[in-house]
Amino acid sequence: MTLKTTPLNAAHRAMGAKMVDFGGWDMPVNYGSQIDEHHQVRNDVGMFDVCHMRVVDIKGADVRIFLRYLLANNVDKLTLPGKALYSAMLLENGGVIDDLIVYFMNEDWFRIVVNAGTADKDIAWMKKQAAGFKGPLPTGEAAVALSPASGGKLDRGNMPISIISRDDLAMIAVQGPNARAKVWEALPGSRELTEKLIPFSAVEMGTMFIARTGYTGEDGFEIMIPAKAAPFFWATLAESGVKPIGLGARDTLRLEAGMNLYGQDMDESVSPLESGLAWTVDLTSPRDFIGKTALLANPPVNKLAGLVLLDRGVLRGHQKVHTPHGEGEITSGSFSPTLEKSIALARVPKEVAIGDTVQVAIRDKILNAQVVKYPFARNGKGLL
């Protein structure tokens, strides 16, 4: 099968990237040293090709009503245009279809960014839910006209919702303590628009969309740009001294920052309440959403915990964790360049407490790890 390529593929090769098959995409894993790239982002600035992620626009009158039902987090938290919200999208049984960021543009338009590997599945699910979705009961004159008393039939009616995959948009993330300054240097006019942008919000700039978001635990932007303009923007950033960062460092940065990776730390078989996502699931409002009934009926018995390896070795996904309260499993593990120790996220029985020592089976050895509060590192510093 031919690998899919982003508009920056030639640029990566010219910059000496080592390319790998990443879920069907030909992507850079590093441009030399993954550890150097990791430190580059923690201490200065780096840029990532995230064009493989998918932008999906949801449009239609009062589309907020649909998203209230579609997403586990509550889009009513979004009141200012450009504001972003992190949410899971759940199956009826509560399993996680994907995690995503939803941006409030206006009442007729929300923008969602989903993972690359799940994008087609996500869009199919959204379209299925949107088909035949019933809008609110009519009010005012329309209600009178449609009421049974005036001879009409009171019908909620189908709500027309458009699910638009924005394959025409590329996305580049610029991350690190100096990321914003470098973007302002490379992109004339962007400073005025984005200097006051609070974290987790975005603004449009012509055909571009600049969000103060990321997946590294550092400040910076994720920038959407028409695909055909992406190579030029990438080259401009490079000329400003922004180093390219591969998917290898992206993974260690996000793990240190305590951010979940879909397919490892969460998937369709596990409740978000057992995946460290309880803070994103709104179970308090009377609002109904897909998966809510299942979550209420199945209280979590496990939780996601942070581990630091006390002995020598490296924690990896799928290693078994022995605790006094039963067995668990590592969902993501690696070496933390910032802490110079091995760290992991692990799904363990919920009784396991911070400070506990647990045992991890690594090949033929049983090694000790300590349960810690995560994130492990953010904003240039280790947090342990």
Place this chain on the structure above:
Amino acid sequence: MSNPSSLKYTTSHEWVKTEADGTISIGITQHAQELLGDMVFVETPTVGRKLKAKEECTVVESVKAAADVYAPVSGEVIAVNSDLDSNPEAINEDPYAAWMFKMKPDNAADVDALLDAAAYQAVVDSEAH
């Protein structure tokens, strides 16, 4: 970096250097370290352990993945490079200097039968296709 012609090689990407006293030093090749990326952990065998050819005896872990290192020939482990405990990145910096363990081969002819640099390069090239 080319593969030194003075060394022998295995299809599993170890290099083997014969010392003056007939013992051998073993490490992993430039190609192997490139594939694995930044090294963060090396677990060497116990001195005195008897190994059979192709037996797993060392684990190297990079940020990305763990990989086994195999005994190139049968023999006994006579030394391990404990410098790599605190400095595993030496493998990335100069893979042909960063030996992992030394063996006394059971049979010197087994070492002679390993791949030479050109034959090893052919193995690497074939994997690229």
